[in-house]
Amino acid sequence: TQVADPKPIRRLDETLINKIAAGEIIHRPASALKELLENSLDAGATSIKVTVKEGGMKLLQIQDNGHGIRKADLPILAERFTTSKLSTFSDLSRITTYGFRGEALASISHVAHLSVVTKTKTDSCAWKATFVDGSLVDTKTGQKSEPRPSAGNDGTTISIEDLFYNTPTRLSALRSSSEEYSRILDVMIKYAIHNPSVSFICKKAGSPSPDLSTPSSSETSTSIRLLYGHSITKELIHSKVSSARKQRKDDDAMDEDDEERDDPESWDAEIYFTNVNYQAKKMVFLLFINHRLVESPRMKRALEAAYQSVLPKGTSPFLYLSLQIDPRSVDVNVHPTKREVHFLNEEAITEKIADTIQENLAKQSHSRTFEYQT
Ligand code: ADP
Ligand code: MG
Numbered sequence: 001t002q003v004a005d006p007k008p009i010r011r012l013d014e015t016l017i018n019k020i021a022a023g024e025i026i027h028r029p030a031s032a033l034k035e036l037l038e039n040s041l042d043a044g045a046t047s048i049k050v051t052v053k054e055g056g057m058k059l060l061q062i063q064d065n066g067h068g069i070r071k072a073d074l075p076i077l078a079e080r081f082t083t084s085k086l087s088t089f090s091d092l093s094r095i096t097t098y099g100f101r102g103e104a105l106a107s108i109s110h111v112a113h114l115s116v117v118t119k120t121k122t123d124s125c126a127w128k129a130t131f132v133d134g135s136l137v138d139t140k141t142g143q144k145s146e147p148r149p150s151a152g153n154d155g156t157t158i159s160i161e162d163l164f165y166n167t168p169t170r171l172s173a174l175r176s177s178s179e180e181y182s183r184i185l186d187v188m189i190k191y192a193i194h195n196p197s198v199s200f201i202c203k204k205a206g207s208p209s210p211d212l213s214t215p216s217s218s219e220t221s222t223s224i225r226l227l228y229g230h231s232i233t234k235e236l237i238h239s240k241v242s243s244a245r246k247q248r249k250d251d252d253a254m255d256e257d258d259e260e261r262d263d264p265e266s267w268d269a270e271i272y273f274t275n276v277n278y279q280a281k282k283m284v285f286l287l288f289i290n291h292r293l294v295e296s297p298r299m300k301r302a303l304e305a306a307y308q309s310v311l312p313k314g315t316s317p318f319l320y321l322s323l324q325i326d327p328r329s330v331d332v333n334v335h336p337t338k339r340e341v342h343f344l345n346e347e348a349i350t351e352k353i354a355d356t357i358q359e360n361l362a363k364q365s366h367s368r369t370f371e372y373q374t
Pocket of ligand 2: 102
């Protein structure tokens with residue numbers, strides 16, 4: 001048999017490349033919202049209001065009271081790899097803010113109509129800009145243009161309209177608006193729990209009352225009660241765990257020196273988890289690593305297993321874990337969406353957290369036996 005001739009290699013069209021890249025970051029309205037929430041939190045917002053039409057497919061708007069964007073930066077805002085959070089390669093491993101590659105807004109501009117109204121506290125008015133395929137354009141003429149003066153408060157309002165209007169396969173992969181809306185609420189609930197000092201509001205456009213509303217300057221346990229209900233809060237245990245080295249440092253504050261503080265293997269975790277009295281059908285697991293909502297199916301499985309001997313079969317706990325590790329030990333490039341992470345000493349850290357949970361659960365059952373005896 002004869003081997004076929006090779007076909008010529010051709011370069012993909014630029015807009016196609018950008019759409020493919022965008023599709024890896026923005027899967028659905030909730031993933032766009034996650035990026036936008038992180039940007040608002042990075043900008044120091046204490047109030048975040050989200051308005052949604054048709055599950056975010058028609059409109060997803062987020063208004064914050066953060067530091068705003070400088071007018072001079074608006075022309076490159078939605079270009080790929082433009083960011084105020086990273087300037088050298090070594091920053092990439094040290095970055096502490098949430099987003100870091102300057103791809104979110106660019107991606108959104110390739111798969112939706114994106115507009116931004118922003119005002120810094122030194123601006124005399126707000127500025128509005130609309131973006132198509134990474135560039136600031138006039139929506140009427142489609143030509144490159146300049147930001148226009150507009151009314152607006154300090155902070156930033158970002159509107160995403162007609163998500164995936166130009167990528168029909170993506171659009172058809174979405175579920176009903178109510179399903180997409182519940183995913184939006186789920187992301188907001190998780191960020192609201194993790195940021196109890198920030199007020200979050202989420203509503204459908206035209207609806208008189210919000211579906212989610214949290215006060216600012218609240219506390220974690222209050223937020224959990226508000227968003228997940230009293231049945232969880234009354235069975236909740238709160239604990240802190242950290243690496244051995246870190247603990248030693250905390251115990252003896254005098255010993256603190258720069259070398260120890262710079263230890264890439266030191267870590268800190270705060271956990272809120274239910275005791276054996278709480279038995280849900282499905283595990284609720286909130287995992288934040290360095291303040292980013294991420295997924296780690298392995299960690300979830302391992303921590304759920306810590307309950308195996310104490311919970312009835314087929315029931316699961318609620319667990320919220322906020323883990324802080326040295327940014328150098330997170331593998332941020334493992335997945336383009338940056339959601340599923342891997343990090344240094346993942347197994348050891350998971351094990352230590354699981355041990356802490358088990359110790360606490362054991363203490364609880366011990367004290368209950370004690371109660372029965374007296
Ligand atoms: P990244 O967050 O990775 O830097 P993005 O595309 O999400 O990339 O955002 C690009 C830049 O736009 C950010 O670095 C930030 O300077 C600015 N920005 C985006 N959203 C906001 C916001 N809500 N408030 C202030 N600045 C913002
Ligand atoms: Mg970002």
